Amino acid sequence: MRAIAIIAARNEGRYIGRCCRHLVEQGVEFVVIDNESTDNTRAEASRFAGRGLVHIETFPYDGLYDWVGLLKRKEEISRTLEADWFMHLDADEIPEPPIRGERLVDRLRMVDAQGYSAVNFDEFVFVPTSSGENYEGTDYVAEMRKYFFFEPHPQRLVRAWRKATDIDLSSSGGHAACFAGCRVSPVNFVLRHYIALSEGHLRRKYTVERRYSPAEVAAGWHGWRAAFSGGVVRLPAPSELADTSTDGGWDRSRPATRHLFIR
Secondary structure (H helix, E strand, C coil): CCEEEEEEECCCCCCHHHHHHHHHHCCCEEEEEECCCCCCHHHHHHCCECCCEEEEEECCCCCCECHHHHHHHHHHHHHHCCCCEEEEEECCEEEECCCCCCCHHHHHHHHHHCCCCEEEEEEEEECCCCCCCECCCCCHHHHCCEEEEECCCCCCCEEEEECCCCCECHHHCCCECECCCCCECCCCEEEEEECCCEHHHHHHHHHCCCCECHHHHHCCCCHHHHHCCHHHECCCCHHHCEECCCCCCCCCCCCECCCCCEC
């Protein structure tokens, strides 16, 4: 069983090393598409050469975040590389199997043996709860504990798939891997999403570091991200969130249909 995650990143130096380390621990290899980062993203990813990193390549940046182009490049890579399973991933995400203590590659092997060809992920979004919280430069996976279950609709993140020559990620904006004969496993995996590591990081990420294609925005993509302004930040109170330090696994009892930090 060979599983490869494909990560597109631009100026994700805060995240990329931690994401790659997690994938190595999970038995998953990875490709990094560097969208001409100006920070240490490429250097951090390159440290994993020979231990998980299949290759790193450059995707041109013309001043706008070309999400369609990046998704189509991910499709091309998955059609070209020899592997059993692929995963569409962002640098600020940590994918996990449904049962803690398992490894992703082992659970994918099980899903494959059961005859399924795709996996949906439940998304758990981690956010700071006050302007004083700052997890930049820390092991945020270990340190950040407050999260909310984000589910605008069921089965919205079909992000892992068995190799397919007709794979289509771009038509869904990256939310779903579409291909003929797709059979989604009834057991959802887990996706930890560390959308921002501080209030300041949230403001910088979506007011300075990201500029979206007008064509994609006109098509209804990027939602709140494209309309975001620094004045609409509302960090949720701890009482609104679940906590990983409590027993009982992931709390899905209060699914949010919109992000809690957007007014």
